[in-house]
Amino acid sequence: xxxxxxxxxxxxxxxxxxxxxxxxxxxxxRFHNMSEPRTLDPAGAISVAEKNLLLALCEGLxxxxxxxxxxxxxxxxxxxxxxxxxxxxxxxxxxRWSNGDPVTASNFRDSxxxxxxxxxxxxxxxxxxxxxxARAFHEGRAPRDQVGIAAPxxxxxxxxxxxxxxxxxxxxxxxxxxxxxPRAAATAGFYTRxxxxxxxxxxxxxxxxxxLRIVMIKNRSYxxxxxxxxxxxxxxxxxxxxxxxxxxxxxxxxxxxxFPAGQASSWLGSAELSTSPYxxxxxxxxxxxKKPFDDRRVREAVHRAIxxxxxxxxxxxxxxxxxxxxxxxxxxxxxxxxxxxGPDFDPVRARELLAEAGYPDGSGLxxxxxxxxxxEDYKKICEAIQAMLRENLNMRIYLINKxxxxxxxxxxxxxxxxxxxxxxxxxxxxxxxFLEILAGDSPDNRTGxxxxxxxxxxxRARAEGDPKARLETLQKAEEILVRREFPIxxxxxxxxxxxxxxxxxxxxxxxxxxxxxPMKWIRLASSGK
Numbered sequence: 001x002x003x004x005x006x007x008x009x010x011x012x013x014x015x016x017x018x019x020x021x022x023x024x025x026x027x028x029x030r031f032h033n034m035s036e037p038r039t040l041d042p043a044g045a046i047s048v049a050e051k052n053l054l055l056a057l058c059e060g061l062x063x064x065x066x067x068x069x070x071x072x073x074x075x076x077x078x079x080x081x082x083x084x085x086x087x088x089x090x091x092x093x094x095x096r097w098s099n100g101d102p103v104t105a106s107n108f109r110d111s112x113x114x115x116x117x118x119x120x121x122x123x124x125x126x127x128x129x130x131x132x133x134a135r136a137f138h139e140g141r142a143p144r145d146q147v148g149i150a151a152p153x154x155x156x157x158x159x160x161x162x163x164x165x166x167x168x169x170x171x172x173x174x175x176x177x178x179x180x181x182p183r184a185a186a187t188a189g190f191y192t193r194x195x196x197x198x199x200x201x202x203x204x205x206x207x208x209x210x211x212l213r214i215v216m217i218k219n220r221s222y223x224x225x226x227x228x229x230x231x232x233x234x235x236x237x238x239x240x241x242x243x244x245x246x247x248x249x250x251x252x253x254x255x256x257x258x259f260p261a262g263q264a265s266s267w268l269g270s271a272e273l274s275t276s277p278y279x280x281x282x283x284x285x286x287x288x289x290k291k292p293f294d295d296r297r298v299r300e301a302v303h304r305a306i307x308x309x310x311x312x313x314x315x316x317x318x319x320x321x322x323x324x325x326x327x328x329x330x331x332x333x334x335x336x337x338x339x340x341x342g343p344d345f346d347p348v349r350a351r352e353l354l355a356e357a358g359y360p361d362g363s364g365l366x367x368x369x370x371x372x373x374x375x376e377d378y379k380k381i382c383e384a385i386q387a388m389l390r391e392n393l394n395m396r397i398y399l400i401n402k403x404x405x406x407x408x409x410x411x412x413x414x415x416x417x418x419x420x421x422x423x424x425x426x427x428x429x430x431x432x433x434f435l436e437i438l439a440g441d442s443p444d445n446r447t448g449x450x451x452x453x454x455x456x457x458x459x460r461a462r463a464e465g466d467p468k469a470r471l472e473t474l475q476k477a478e479e480i481l482v483r484r485e486f487p488i489x490x491x492x493x494x495x496x497x498x499x500x501x502x503x504x505x506x507x508x509x510x511x512x513x514x515x516x517x518p519m520k521w522i523r524l525a526s527s528g529k
Contacts, residue, residue, distance in 0.1 A: 026526035027231035029505075029519065031255040032244035035404050036211050036237040040191040043115045043122040045175045046444070047404075048257070048425060048515075053235060056216055056519045057199040058178035061090050061108065061157070062169050066521045069429065069512040071169040075103060075179075075200070075223075076157075085164030090157040095223040097181050098197075098204045105151035107179040112149055113137075114185070115176050123412075123443040124176040126436055127427070130165040130462060163463045166470075170428035202228045202520040211237055228520050239374045239404065248272075248499050254524075255509070255517075256499040261377045264317040264497075272499050275318055276511035277330035279426035280494035281434065282323070284370075284385065285411065288487055289448040290418050292365060297357040299486035302419075304343050304350035305392035306385055308491055315380050318497050323490035325482050326438075327431045330493070334429040334513050337471050342482030342490070347392040354393055362394025369417025371400045373407035378421055381491070411446040422446070422488065426514055431474050432461065438487055449487030454480045 037050040045054050055063075063074035073079070076090040095103040112131075115122045116138045129135045132148030148160030159168070171177055184190050184198035191197070194215075197205040202222045207215035216233040219225065236253065238244060241260045247253040259267070267273040286293040286302075293299055308322030321329060324342035331337050343349070351361070359365045370386060372378045379401065386397040397419070402410065410416045424444075426433045437444040440455050457477040464470035481487065496515045507523030 026524060027229065028234060029230050029232070029255075029522060029524060030234045030253050031236070032247065032253050032257065033214070033235040033237055034241070034244065034257060035239055037214075038405050038408070040197070040205075040208075042111070042175045042178045042180060043120050043124075046123050049237070051175050051516075053214060053216075054175045054178065055173075055201070055516070056203045056233065057197070057201045057205060058175070058180075059201045059222075060174070060178045061092075061172040063520075064173050064512075064514065064516050064518060066508055066516075066518050067510045067512060069514040069516055071173050074173070075108075076172075079169065081164075086161050088159045088161075088168065090159070092155045092157065093223055094155075095200060096221040097200050098219050098221050099181075099184075100221055101181070101198075102154065103179060103200050104154040105157040106154070107182065108157050108177075109149045109151045110182060111180045112177065113144055113147060114180065116147065121443070122176060124174075124427070126439070126442055127171050127174065127176055130161050130163070130168065132160045132162050164465060165462075166467065167428050167430045167432060170430070174427050203230075203233060206232075213237060224520070229523060230519065233519060241376055245499070248501070251501075254501045254504045257515075258497060259499060261316050261318075261380065267499070268318075271502060274496070274498045274500055274511055276496045276515075277328075277333070277513060278494040278496040278515050279328055279330060279334075279429065279433075279513045280423060280515070281326060281328050281490050282381070282421075282423045282492050282494060283326070283488045283490045285416075285420040285422045285447050285488050286486070287414055287416055287418055287420070287448060289414060292357065292359065292368075293418055295357045296485055297353045298359070299489070300343070301350040301353040301357070301393060302389060302395075303486050303489040304346045304353070306388050306489065306491065307345045309345070311381055311384050312492050315377070315384060316492065319495050321493040323493045325478060326488065326490050327434045327478060328493040330513055331426075331429070331431055335431065335471070336467070337431045338475065339431075340475055340478040340482055342486075350392055365393075365395055367396045367398060368419060369400055370397045370419040370421075371402055371407060371410060371416045372421035373402055373404040382421060385491075412443070414446070414448055420446070423494075425494075429513060431471070431478070432458075435474055435477050435481070438481060445487075447487040449485065451480060451485060454485070 033049045033052055035049045042054055059074050061076035062071040065072050075095050077093045078091045080089045116134055133142050133146040136142035137147050150158045181198040187196050189196050194205045194207050202219055203216035204219045206217045214235045218228055218231050244256045245259045248256045286299050312320045312322050325340045327339045329339050372382045382399055389395040389397050411420055439458055440450040454477055457473055461470050461473040504525055506525050508521035509517055
């Protein structure tokens, strides 16, 4: 596997060398998308690398404003709330797929029902559960025709809810809710072969070379094509942050979403560096089905034995905040939610908890596997946590590195030995985007954690019509996570650390709390408007 990864990096550099011999046209955007996407199926996409691509290839009823990340009209030219917010009517523009077929309301209805189909096994199916009858259909308790999604004509979509959902317009811009062309979705290789892909976004898939690059070109059939000035996008795929930075320094990449933490000081003060608060949390998952982490006291002991401030100060160095709560503090700048903090670093109390669980001074603790996905910084952070747990709890930790696809597969099937590195980046600007992933029935839980009280609080929040009461209910849910049960232990809140060639990218690229950069709006130095 290492040999394959090394070969891919060599190919990337060979491609970069070719670029130096034949410079990209002024209308070509080149960026490092970091990891290879597992899928381009909107129903299955969960990583930033996948969403970066999908939201260029596909477009939902709404899209995100590049400055604020708030929802704005997209395929839907207008949306109207009816029945006290329990019904939303979307009026669609006259839009076409990249093959010229009309985009219809039934395309959205059928695509959303596809996400809800149990056989699809979408990891983000819960985003649709506020729609009337959606959960019951997904769980096999109701037929399709009882789901509250109707397309009375080709340009009207009506969505009904049991309770108003204040997040839904934001959700309509997310990858699981973009439409899928019905014929293309049934074609073998639709998500891997450029010639089979049909999208409705500002760009279309032109080439996919696994572990090297994805090429997209302007979609001439896109409804707002006149506002898209980029003709071609080259998205490089590599797990190596260093390879990405080297290409950026060599002028072969216009934008890098991340770089090794050890280089933070060298970029400080540079016009190319941009940092901003980011709705994202780095944390460690516990496999609550494995000893000793089936005991909440051991999980809390681990939580209290980690010095988060030392990790942020000694490894990360770009203003990342130590996290003891799951919902990042910058959520308070975009909503009325007040974040909950868990216990601070307290190795004395950590050892007391371990003794209460039957492991005085770590005696009797089994060796623990700590799994993380390939990333230079993750390795350093996990090594620091390993050392802290050895020093403060006498816990023997064995680090295991896995490629991202394997890592996620192990998590999803609870095959990891005890601890697993995790992170969550908000899909929308509401605390529910973090808290619902640890619901007992969430595919993104990946801890084995089940708590009836926690799940009931989330359900109560979904049904709550009073915005203040809803957020107070979500606070109670977060308290269960970070003050009582500890199915995860948060480590730090990310900052968005981006390198941007401002001589090439001269407009349309803004920092926002979701860290999204819709490529439709990016302007290059010689691309015109």
